[in-house]
Amino acid sequence: MSRVRVRLLPAGRADDCSYFRSLLADRGIAVQTWGTPSLLIPVGGRRQGGYYPAATWSTAVQVWFRIRRRPGFPRARIRWSRYPDVYHNVVWGAEPPLEDEWARGRFYGYSDAAINDFLSRLPHAQEMPDAPA
DSSP, X not given: XXXXXXXXXEGGGOXXXXXXXXXXXXXXXXXXXXXXXXXXXXXXXXXXXXXXXESSHHXXXXXXXXXXXXTTOTTOEEEOOSSTTSOEEEEEESOXXXXXXXXXXXXXXXXXXXXXXXXXXXXXXXXXXXXXX
16 A cells, blocks of 8 residues: 655645635635645634544644644544545644534534534534524
């Protein structure tokens, strides 16, 4: 198996940068592994953590190695998959909430409008919780 070359690039080089820019903030770095660069978004503001799905263990290690000491990527670590057809995840920041889609959207820094749009398309749409008084 050939080894994948991993490169970090300016955020604007990521293929998904304009999509995420509309939902999040204009910041981050692009990571290029197999072909088209993808955006890695650091913690900050509302965003408390992030992840990057890596197809191989080698790619996961290389991405982790390149972000582990970068500002905005605290506690960078790898979550190894037990299954051969499921990606390994390079994760950073706090642990995300698991049960509540609304809380998870806020954890990843999405705007209220983006979360509401996503939730409205789910089969059992959740309503936005009441704002704190």
